[in-house]
Amino acid sequence: MKLIIQIPCYNEEDTLAVTYTDLPKQIDGIGEIEYLIINDGSRDKTVEIARKLGFHHIISFKQNKGLAKGFIAGIDACLHLGADIIVNTDADNQYCGADIEKLVRPILDGKADIVIGERPIDETKHFSWLKKKFQHIGSWVVRLASGTKVPDAPSGFRAYSREAALRLNVVNEYTYTLETIIQAGHNKVAMTSVPIRTNPETRESRLFKNMWAYMRRSASVIIRAFMMYKPLRFFSMCGMIIFLLGIALGVRFLFYYFGGSGEGHVQSLILAAVLMLMGVQTIIVGLQADIIAANRKILEDIQYRVRKIECNGRGR
Template sequence: MQKKLVVMIPAFNEQETIEEVVKGIPKKVIGFSKVEVLVVDDGSTDKTLENARKAKADKIVKHVKNKGLGNAFRTGLDNALRMGADIIVNIDADGQFNPKDIERLCAPVLEGKADMATCSRFALKEFQPKMPLSKKIGNWLFTKAISVAAGKKFTDTQCGFRAYSRETALRMTLFGKFTYTQEVFMDLANKGFDIVEVPCKLAREQRKGKSKIVKNWFDYGLKAMLIIARSLRDYKPLAFFGSIGIIIFAIGTLAIATAFGNWLFTGETTPFTSLIPAGGAMLVLGFALVMLALIADMLGRQRKIQEEILYRLKKQEIEKEEKND
């Protein structure tokens, strides 16, 4: 059976590297009868578009203005599916990853061993890139947080060099504008998709120019943690709201118990009088959050039904377009 690979490259102001990256995509990859390159220009103000055309990318989609990597990634997925992709590979436009690794990255997905294969820069010691300690710690912390939230151990969740099956791409539900790397892990892991890591060595350890995503590590960390928190809220509302509610309820109970215990032994609530209204408020708030957790969990089932409807509509629309072509 003939299979088609679409390699998509989201790009924003990458005029120095986009031509090199597009030309570096192998024309022949084992397991595929056709390989096409899709560039998503996310509102670049330099010569990214011209250089992508010069490199003869098979398809170029341009955002009128910069919408963020998350939006560019979703645009890429949608267009890759409409191009008839059986497997979609996403690779960064800065030239840090080696296009020759595309074949290795696609292999687990082609063989049916994974729904998504993601490059890991840290799985093998000899492949680990040199980077500032702060960046290394940040990568480790995010990877640890996502591994715990997703219920599976990973070594690198910040890398965008990945391969997705067609079914996986159709099933993804993403909302982040800023980035997509963490949200994809959360979305697919919580839907039961198989994710494997493929050790890869960077083609170059230092990118040309400054990162378009990580302009400030504190700001990046804050936005990424917000994405993780929202994913936990959406996929595990019972645990997310329930645990907070139980903790607040327990603190409120302890506050009132302290004041009550003092009254039993001394006949007075002083000096713990102020704990009574504070504890009462915490009991009410904690109870409300537990109720909210139960309601949110119930709504989570409705979300799954809506996602199934969205998947079927999307699949039907794309299949209809393919028949017309």
């Protein structure tokens, strides 16, 4: 059983050594452990330090491409290197390396294909009160969109079985954390969470400039993923809301019309007709999007089969 621990890096010369030292050197049930970094266009000595520390594999981008691109490039490389389990962690030593054993245990026991580390958000001192609340709200929204019970959706500390990794596909360029949960929930992948520990903050997050920017970007990712994987439900909900608003305005017009003052509310009748028509059209768009989603499933299955043949041929 081969485990590869991947670490996306961008200018991490100050924290990479601490993160590396914290990684496990052996785990019961794992015969081989290797470490891989994805150098996302770093301009410092990240790669040089990684080589000195003894990282087994280094993937380098010539320029910064973002967390999502780095994550999926690492997953692809791990698959080609023959990984049976892939663990993703951060280069700033946010997560306790010793808890990697907790992450891989459900996979080793055959109980799950994806395991996500649940951080003690309410007890994390460097998280503001507002950030804690937004983390909980965001995770709740992802649970609704994915039909899962993941308590800490933004957590980047997670493990994938080879089978789950082969099916991964990230479309957005911002982050992989939310979209992959919605995707896994839609595809009925066995997923669970385990409580993990975190270390004191070593630097500020580079993923977003402030909390509002994080909320805006995360909301766009969730909405886009919901539209992709459950388009009929999404557009039907939007269409019904618009249609019901039109019905409400139509009832309002009829109330005034039968009251003898309908002539002064013709605008309401026109707006009601427009809203009802828009609602029906939105539902029709949902039906069309659902057909496209069915085709996407076929393409994802083809991608999975091609990736499996390719990776098994090179890594095994």
